[in-house]
Amino acid sequence: MARPANPELKPRMLEEARRLLQRDGWAAFSLRKVARQVPCAPTAVYLHFDNKDALVHALIDEGMGRLFERLSTAAASKASSPRVRIERMCRAYMAFGLENREFYEIMFSLPPEQMERYPSEMYKRAVLNLGLFQEALAEAWGCPGSDAKDVRLAATSIWSCLHGALCLMCNQRIDFSLPQDEVIRSSVELALCMVDRRPGAG
Amino acid sequence: MARPANPELKPRMLEEARRLLQRDGWAAFSLRKVARQVPCAPTAVYLHFDNKDALVHALIDEGMGRLFERLSTAAASKASSPRVRIERMCRAYMAFGLENREFYEIMFSLPPEQMERYPSEMYKRAVLNLGLFQEALAEAWGCPGSDAKDVRLAATSIWSCLHGALCLMCNQRIDFSLPQDEVIRSSVELALCMVDRRPGAG
Amino acid sequence: MARPANPELKPRMLEEARRLLQRDGWAAFSLRKVARQVPCAPTAVYLHFDNKDALVHALIDEGMGRLFERLSTAAASKASSPRVRIERMCRAYMAFGLENREFYEIMFSLPPEQMERYPSEMYKRAVLNLGLFQEALAEAWGCPGSDAKDVRLAATSIWSCLHGALCLMCNQRIDFSLPQDEVIRSSVELALCMVDRRPGAG
Amino acid sequence: MARPANPELKPRMLEEARRLLQRDGWAAFSLRKVARQVPCAPTAVYLHFDNKDALVHALIDEGMGRLFERLSTAAASKASSPRVRIERMCRAYMAFGLENREFYEIMFSLPPEQMERYPSEMYKRAVLNLGLFQEALAEAWGCPGSDAKDVRLAATSIWSCLHGALCLMCNQRIDFSLPQDEVIRSSVELALCMVDRRPGAG
DNA sequence: AATGAATGAGCATTCATTCAT
């Protein structure tokens, strides 16, 4: 009676889960809605994922991969100064966040409780994104290693700066009289100040 | 009068609501959990708050008030340059966020649907906080009005920069090898770059 | 500390209860809504009525009284034949039902469960309404006593006929293409057939 | 297939729903009470019915089907005058109502809000019952079409007359000293007056 | 691999009622 496994089911689940998250947000997200969209039985999800958390983690992992593509494309732009490349990365980061507002929130704002169970191999992949900033920053600063503490610290601050703007925009905390593209430009410019501040030069 | 109200009940509700919101996020927040923690009957909450929204809004409003105290104290430090005062405000903001994580996340990360119903008189109080940054910035820049667009834009970017760092710290997204106080210092320094960038000077 | 009793409270409660029942129907009826309309504390209702049932019973009793007024006015029209008076009573009954649709339902269609506790002295008053039909019918038939079984039976059938039409109209079970006044006329005419059928003449 | 469905569950739900609706009325009806009576988990109801409405609608539809069987059997009695057939239909109607009180009240006394959501295909089936009266009446009157307005009106009044008696009996509003079968006979006789009143002859 | 049935916990909110004042 063995029915051949439908090879498209798992990707379909991820796809619909992302769509639902993006459309309705985390609070309205449920496995049953995913199954209804796929469509398949709600129980079928458990054949491919251990539970709701596992599905979400897979989704975040996928998102981190997509973000990595965007950032590495920006980082790879040949024949340009590190500063310009970092600027492109910043803009790519902001664009990613705004194109995937709700989903972006899940990637970076899910409560710690839910992330404690995030698998470590996925964590490693997630950290690659910050790594891209570190590498570019090390190059801009002429540092030998991108893993030096001050490089990591600066990259983290750049990230914070971008992330904060995204959060406030996504959560509609920014005065509507300020055009979105100016907010983006302003935050990216601020982030770039980090590039210009040589460590130890302060 | 009637049966004497348990004077501890209302503050207890606010307290537990804060705790739960911070720990599990808005999506997992429920009045029944609050009641279970207080502890009291689920219906007792409705004796002190009109509904779920009202409870959360009260929480946000309280947080905004506390933040305002901190920021205005920092802003009032006599005999110091505007830049120094802004730095103190930034540090006060970060300190507030870290000392009041429960408040902080609720204040600035609740989903927009939740905020649409936020009472306008509370909204006015909330906006005062950003206003403090705008005033100091206008003074630093020698601008006449603190409500000019570029001042508001710059204040927003400072806010974003600080907010992003707080979010990532609260959500435990920052590598544990980076000491918290260095992350704070780095982000505050980055935010202060905004003070040094005279408008129109770019 | 004795506050003088507010003498208007009890009638106010009945008044608002009737209004609410009439407006929103039995399913949406609650003591708290009554109290909110009065306005008074929800608990104040219990000072005037034993409980929800008692309030409703008082309300029904009041309704029965109003109906009695309408019917006895119609029954009293001088210098007309008993048949004409019965016709007027039928029309008055229908008018009362249609003017108080939701309330009429409560008077005559509350589930038996709720009526088991209906006080017997109220029951006696309620039966007076049917008695008016019996008297007129006995007169029309030239019977000596209005309490003869066949008179009671015929009055009950008249009542049934009117009541059935009212129920179907109130519950919107009648095809909308049939004008309400024609349905009324037709049912009243049918009810009057009972007047023309001498008992034992069949 | 999956875990074998308990084949008794769905009919049990309908059965208990019927019982509860008849006993306590629509206002007190709840899915949880049904589940408690079945007994099963409250959520199990949703495996068999979309929601509360759907359960009740299924009940009404079933009742309408049963009524149709009874009425069409009575209407089909060969070699008898239309009047006699109508009399049989009236008696069948009354018998149905008294034997199936649970169904009857649900079918014809549910509040309009409930019926607005009644599916149109079910509505068509429901209307067939009145249609049977119309057809017989048209034949008795020698009318060509059973859908003429006066035929529909008369059928409606017959229906009202029977319905009213049933309602009052079901809700125990009729004096216990009147034997049920006499009440029935009296109301049926009254209803039949409609047959004898040729339209336009009045 | 995939399903339908079933459950138990959970949700926001309303209600009738009681109690002490």
Next chain:
DNA sequence: GATGAATGAATGCTCATTCAT
């Protein structure tokens, strides 16, 4: 006479998960 606080039960409905097939 009248009140505010408090409760326990209830509502329709959704959800994550399990189980047997």
